[in-house]
Amino acid sequence: MTTFSQAGYGQLFKKNTDLIIAAAILGIVLLIIIPLPPLALDLFLTISITLALVIIMITMFTTEPLQFSIFPTLLLVTTLYRLALNISSTRLILSEAQAGNIIKGFGEFVVGGDYVVGAIVFIIITVIQFVVITNGAGRVSEVTARFTLDAMPGKQMSIDADFNSGLIGEDEARERRRKLQREADFFGAMDGASKFVRGDAIAGIVIIIINIIGGITIGVLQKGMDVMTSVQTYTILTIGDGLVSQIPALLISTASGILITRATADASFGTDLARQFINFPKIMFIVAGILFAIGLIPAMPGLVFFALAGALAFLGYSLLNAQKREELLVQEQDAQKRVQEKREPENVLQLLETDPLQIEIGYNLIPLTDDRAGGDLLQRLTAVRRQLAAEMGLYVRPIRIRDNLQLPPNRYIFRIHGEEIDGGELMPGYYLALNPTGQEINVAGIATTEPTFGLPAWWVTGEQKEQVELAGFTVVDSPTVLVTHLTEFIKKYAHELIGRQDTRELIDVVREKNPAVVEDLVPEPMSVGEVQKVLQNLLKENVPIKDIITILEALGDGVRMNKDLDFLIEHVRQALARSICRSLLNAENKLQVITLHPKIEKMMTDAIQPTQMGSYPVLEPRLARQVLESIAKTVDNALGKGYSPVLLCSPRLRLPLRRFIVRQMPGTAVLSMNEIIPEIEIEAVGTVVMDEN
Structure with missing residues (x-):
C-alpha cells in the first residue's frame, strides 16, 4: 500500500497553505463557542506559548521590519487566539473548578503556599505587561508611523534624484518606491494593531477579576465549598490562567517593540549587541572600578561587587587585547597588499584597460568639478551625454575626469582610448568673449583662441563682462567653453566611441519592443561587428543613428540583396534620406x-x-x-x-x-x-x- 512521503506531505501543505490558515482562524472563533475538555485546553495553551516564543525569536534575527511584514496581522490573530483561550478557560474554571494541568501548574508554582505573595507577584506581572510593555510598544508604533509618513516625500525625492542622475535604473527606482510604500503601510498597520494589544491586556484584567469573584461565589453557593477552600481553589486557577495568557501576550508585545525599534539594524539583535558592546573595552574598566568602590562600603555585600568588578575588568582586558590583535592583523594585511601592489602580478590586466573617453585637467581646473566650491562640470557632463543621446542616438559612457599634475595648470586634454586627441586652456574666474561679427575690435582682455572652432577670443573679468556684451560679443564662462568643445569633439569622433558592446546594447534596446526586427538580422545574416561598421560609417559623416529601428530594418532588407558593406551603407542612407536632407538645409x-x-x-x-x-x-x-x-x-x-x-x-x-x-x-x-x-x-x-x- 502506497503512502505519502514526507516530501509529499510538504508539497501538499504548500499547495493548500491558504486553506489551512483560513481553517485555523475559523477554528479560533469556534473555540469561543465550543466548550473544551481540560486536555484540549492544555494543548492549545502550549501552542500559544510556543507561537509567542517563535515570534519573539524571529524578531531577534530580523534586520529590517519588512522581513516580518506579516507581524501586524499576526498580532491580531494571536490576540484573538488568546482571548478565545481565556473564554474557554474561564468556562472550565467557573463550571468545573478546574482548567487543566498547565493552568494549575502555573498557579501553584507562583503561589508557592502563600496566596497573598502569589497574588501580589501576579499583579506586578500584569501591571508590567499593561503599563510598561503594551503602552511602550504602542507609543513607539505611533511615533514611528508618524515619522515614516512625514519622511516619505523626502525619501521619494531622493529616489527621483538618484534616478534622474543615472545612479540607479528604472527597475531599482520602482523597487525602492514600492519598498518605501510598504514601510509606510507596515508602520501604519503596527500603529493600529498595537491598540488591539492594549485592549487584550484590559480584557485579561477584567477576566481575572471575574474568575476570582465569580469563582469564589460559585464555589461557596453552588458547589458547597467553605470559604477558604473556595479561595484557595479559585485563586490558584485564576493566577495560573492569568499567567498562561499574560506570558504569551508579554512576549508578543516585547517582540512588537523590538521589531519597530530595530528599523535601522544592520544585523541580528545578538550580533549588533555583541559588536557594539565590545567596541568600548575601556568602559569595562571604569565600571569595574565603580563596582569595586561600592563593594568597599561596609553595608554592601562586598563579595558580590568584587566578583563582578573582577569579571568586568577581565572582560575589558580581553576585549582590549582582541582589538590590538585585530589592528595588527589589519596592518599586516595592508602591508601585504602594498607589497603585492609593488609586485603588480595581479593588477597588470587593469593597466591594459582604457576608458573610451577621458578628460585630464590641470590643477587650476579641479575646482570646476567640486560641488562644494560651486563647480558644476560633472552635472554638465551628464547633460552632454543626454544631449548626444537625443541628437545623435549615441550612448556615451560615463566620462572620467582625472587631474594631471604634469599638465599646465589651466590646460585640459581629451583622450580616446588613452590617446591624446585634442585639448585647450581655460582661465577659471574669467569669461571668454567671442566676436561673432569677425570685425577687428580691441578688447581689454587676454587674447586667446577659442578651442572648439579656432576663432579669436579674449578672456575678460567679471567687471568687463557687461561692457563686452553691450559691444555685441558672445560671452561664456569657463565650464561652458569646455563643455561646448567636448560636445563638438564627441560628434567629430563619435565613430571611434561606438564599439561592439555599445552596438550590442543598442540592439538589445530594440529587441525589447521590436524583437522581430532584431531576430530577422542578428546574428544571421549579419553579425554585431558588421552592424557596428555601418553605424560607424554613418557617424563619420555626422548622420544621427537615433532612428536605430529604421537602420536595422534597412539593413535587414538590403543584406538579402547584397552583403557588400558599401552597398549596405548607401542603402541605409537612402532609408534615412529625409533626416539627412533636413539636417543640411540652410536658413x-x-x-x-x-x-x-x-x-x-x-x-x-x-x-x-x-x-x-x-x-x-x-x-x-x-x-x-x-x-x-x-x-x-x-x-x-x-x-x-x-x-x-x-x-x-x-x-x-x-x-x-x-x-x-x-x-x-x-x-x-x-x-x-x-x-x-x-x-x-x-x-x-x-x-x-x-x-x-
Whole structure:
C-alpha cells in the first residue's frame, strides 16, 4: 500500500497553505463557542506559548521590519487566539473548578503556599505587561508611523534624484518606491494593531477579576465549598490562567517593540549587541572600578561587587587585547597588499584597460568639478551625454575626469582610448568673449583662441563682462567653453566611441519592443561587428543613428540583396534620406549643392576600384591633386559667398567621392541623387570643373 512521503506531505501543505490558515482562524472563533475538555485546553495553551516564543525569536534575527511584514496581522490573530483561550478557560474554571494541568501548574508554582505573595507577584506581572510593555510598544508604533509618513516625500525625492542622475535604473527606482510604500503601510498597520494589544491586556484584567469573584461565589453557593477552600481553589486557577495568557501576550508585545525599534539594524539583535558592546573595552574598566568602590562600603555585600568588578575588568582586558590583535592583523594585511601592489602580478590586466573617453585637467581646473566650491562640470557632463543621446542616438559612457599634475595648470586634454586627441586652456574666474561679427575690435582682455572652432577670443573679468556684451560679443564662462568643445569633439569622433558592446546594447534596446526586427538580422545574416561598421560609417559623416529601428530594418532588407558593406551603407542612407536632407538645409529651407562636371564625374566613376577599405577612385597622382584642388576651390568660392554647400553626385560615386575628399575637406557633406527627397528645394551654387591646362 502506497503512502505519502514526507516530501509529499510538504508539497501538499504548500499547495493548500491558504486553506489551512483560513481553517485555523475559523477554528479560533469556534473555540469561543465550543466548550473544551481540560486536555484540549492544555494543548492549545502550549501552542500559544510556543507561537509567542517563535515570534519573539524571529524578531531577534530580523534586520529590517519588512522581513516580518506579516507581524501586524499576526498580532491580531494571536490576540484573538488568546482571548478565545481565556473564554474557554474561564468556562472550565467557573463550571468545573478546574482548567487543566498547565493552568494549575502555573498557579501553584507562583503561589508557592502563600496566596497573598502569589497574588501580589501576579499583579506586578500584569501591571508590567499593561503599563510598561503594551503602552511602550504602542507609543513607539505611533511615533514611528508618524515619522515614516512625514519622511516619505523626502525619501521619494531622493529616489527621483538618484534616478534622474543615472545612479540607479528604472527597475531599482520602482523597487525602492514600492519598498518605501510598504514601510509606510507596515508602520501604519503596527500603529493600529498595537491598540488591539492594549485592549487584550484590559480584557485579561477584567477576566481575572471575574474568575476570582465569580469563582469564589460559585464555589461557596453552588458547589458547597467553605470559604477558604473556595479561595484557595479559585485563586490558584485564576493566577495560573492569568499567567498562561499574560506570558504569551508579554512576549508578543516585547517582540512588537523590538521589531519597530530595530528599523535601522544592520544585523541580528545578538550580533549588533555583541559588536557594539565590545567596541568600548575601556568602559569595562571604569565600571569595574565603580563596582569595586561600592563593594568597599561596609553595608554592601562586598563579595558580590568584587566578583563582578573582577569579571568586568577581565572582560575589558580581553576585549582590549582582541582589538590590538585585530589592528595588527589589519596592518599586516595592508602591508601585504602594498607589497603585492609593488609586485603588480595581479593588477597588470587593469593597466591594459582604457576608458573610451577621458578628460585630464590641470590643477587650476579641479575646482570646476567640486560641488562644494560651486563647480558644476560633472552635472554638465551628464547633460552632454543626454544631449548626444537625443541628437545623435549615441550612448556615451560615463566620462572620467582625472587631474594631471604634469599638465599646465589651466590646460585640459581629451583622450580616446588613452590617446591624446585634442585639448585647450581655460582661465577659471574669467569669461571668454567671442566676436561673432569677425570685425577687428580691441578688447581689454587676454587674447586667446577659442578651442572648439579656432576663432579669436579674449578672456575678460567679471567687471568687463557687461561692457563686452553691450559691444555685441558672445560671452561664456569657463565650464561652458569646455563643455561646448567636448560636445563638438564627441560628434567629430563619435565613430571611434561606438564599439561592439555599445552596438550590442543598442540592439538589445530594440529587441525589447521590436524583437522581430532584431531576430530577422542578428546574428544571421549579419553579425554585431558588421552592424557596428555601418553605424560607424554613418557617424563619420555626422548622420544621427537615433532612428536605430529604421537602420536595422534597412539593413535587414538590403543584406538579402547584397552583403557588400558599401552597398549596405548607401542603402541605409537612402532609408534615412529625409533626416539627412533636413539636417543640411540652410536658413531658407533650401539645399545648396555643388555638382560635378559630367566629364569629371565619369572619369572618377570609371576609376572606382574595390580595396580592403572599400571602393575608392584610383587616379594618377597629378590628376587626383587637380581634382581635389578644383573641388576645394569651388567649395571655398561658395563659402565665401555665404553659402553652405554640399557635393551632389551619382549614387555609385557618392561614398568613393567622400573617401576621396575626406582628408582635405572633412566638413564637406556629400549626397547622392537618391538621397534627395522630392519636397526639398535645391539651389545649385557651383559646378566643379577642371582647368584645361
